[in-house]
Amino acid sequence: MKTLAELFEHSLQDIYYAENALTKALPKASKAAGDAKLKQAIDGHLKQTRGHVQSLKKVFASLNLPAKGEKCDAIEGLIKETDGVIAEASGKALNAGLLAAAQCVEHYEISRYGSLREWAKVLGHDEAHKLLSEILDEEKAANNKLTDLAVSGINKK
Template sequence: MKIDSLERLLVHELKDLYSAENQILGALPKMAEAATHPELKAAFKEHLEETRGQVKRLEKAFEHTEFGPHGEHCPACAGLIQEGEEIIAEIEAGEVRDAALIAAAQRVEHYEMAGYGTAVAFARKVGNHEVADILTATLEEEGETDRKLTRLAEKVINFRALAAS
């Protein structure tokens, strides 16, 4: 698809987000398995369920365009996920790994928030308010996930990682 308009740029962003979310679906179970703190495991499992809903929302957003969701690969998300896999491979299970997993997960969340925020702005500008509303719901979820991870890191995990050092 040639990107020659804001509408096509919006579709490109949607396809990128769709690829990213599907990659995240594969990464979250590994992160949950690698986490040792029960609240962190639960947070990853909860976000896995949210991500499944986000994929469905993106599919619904595509119904308001002339395009389907497939055809893009998000290399940025692949790189972020690779970083998380390296954490799992290189850091021994425990509090320090849990702190690193939160950092890796938040990098992914911030990438997603940037993507969704941009796509919402594009959708509004081209007058596709249905897509904007669908994406805004996911943007809000991603922000809440980021805030939950921050609270868990600041109130529990980082203290335990420091004590374990």
């Protein structure tokens, strides 16, 4: 990658891979959650993630590029970490661990979408900028919901 355009395209493929990987990983986390509100939040994120995959397809289309993923080592690591929490934690500690793992994913997504949005703006990709801004806002809202869950009860339990 020698240009911002190449970095943008590669990173777009990276997050597309990540979102698709999450659609496969989130059901396992939901099943492991022992707190109804946490399970609801994870299920909501799964629904939102499926929508992000569709929005990313629109971003690719706006750039006249095929929607394809590039292996994302970061999301692979975060999913592996979540699997470790599921395997090693139990009871109420499992809920706190799952919530923390979900926030790690949100923070990654927020950083990736923030960069992509700004690169789209610099590159003059107005439609991509709009779509990526919408996804970024949803990721920030999801993170805020998880923070509220953590401080309102899951961490205290």
